[in-house]
Amino acid sequence: MKRLIFVVFLLLPYQGFATELDRIVHSIEAEWASIYFSSKIRNKENAYTCLLDRTKELANQIPDSPELMFWQATIIASRAEHQNPIEALAAIHKAQDLLLKTISIKPDTLEGSALITLGSLYYQAPGWPIAFGDDKKAEQYLKKGLQINPKGIESNFYYGQYLLNKDRPEQAIEYFKTALKGPIREEQKFADSSLKEKIKMIISKTALGSETKKKHIASL
Missing domain, CATH: 1.25.40.10 (Tetratricopeptide repeat domain)
Known part of the structure; x- marks a missing residue:
């Protein structure tokens, strides 16, 4: 092999x-x-x-x-x-x-x-x-x-990652959501499906982090 x-x-x-x-x-x-x-x-x-x-x-x-x-x-x-x-x-x-x-x-x-x-x-x-x-x-x-x-999974995911890295979570989530809508290629179902699962986890953590930050600011 x-x-x-x-x-x-x-x-x-x-x-x-x-x-x-x-x-x-x-x-x-x-x-x-x-x-x-x-x-x-x-x-x-x-x-x-x-x-x-x-x-x-x-x-x-x-x-x-x-x-x-x-x-x-x-x-x-x-x-x-x-x-x-x-x-x-x-x-x-x-x-x-x-x-x-x-x-x-x-x-x-x-x-x-x-x-x-x-x-x-x-x-x-x-x-x-x-x-x-x-x-x-x-x-x-x-x-x-x-x-x-513009509608690809990877192109939107990696730009979203860049925005997240630059502390722009709200913008990042929009690109992550676009990535989730991207078509899964028939010949690469595992790769695309795995990346989408990773994106879902990132969105969840990012949304939770943003909400926690807002509550902290509101309490000051």
Whole structure:
């Protein structure tokens, strides 16, 4: 199973390339989601590394595929959450480079996912001189992603997360609600459904926090 995706790709007829590449990309996303949303995987760093190795093998065969560049960046950034600070810092810089290259080739890759992910990196990364964190760039990229996919689950979720991070909970909830209305993709039911469940929990906690804050202010 370890090299299944790679082997299948090598056997593809040229005329079926686009369709089969789409299927492979969906397969990578499905496996990423199974790692990201799972609470049962003990060593997520290792799981992400295995997935990254397979994705790199595919990318070596199609070096200019923006979709595979995007997924390399996403896996690297996800793995960084489970690495030590030095490794994580190097990882987010690598992810940034891949996302910028992806956008330079095809800005609307995977319905603006590269723009959205890069925007998320910009507001979560430390600022200069440690890293490249930049709130202004973060919002610019997130909004560009929203323009491409205004009703998408991920585009609204990540912009909502940005607003929440900037202490704008009321605005954030509106984007979270829009995300919940987004269509669940047939080929990615688990990923989209899992993200919607996460959004529901965030809305609940955010609404509760806002109400508590209002009551505290009113009591002063």
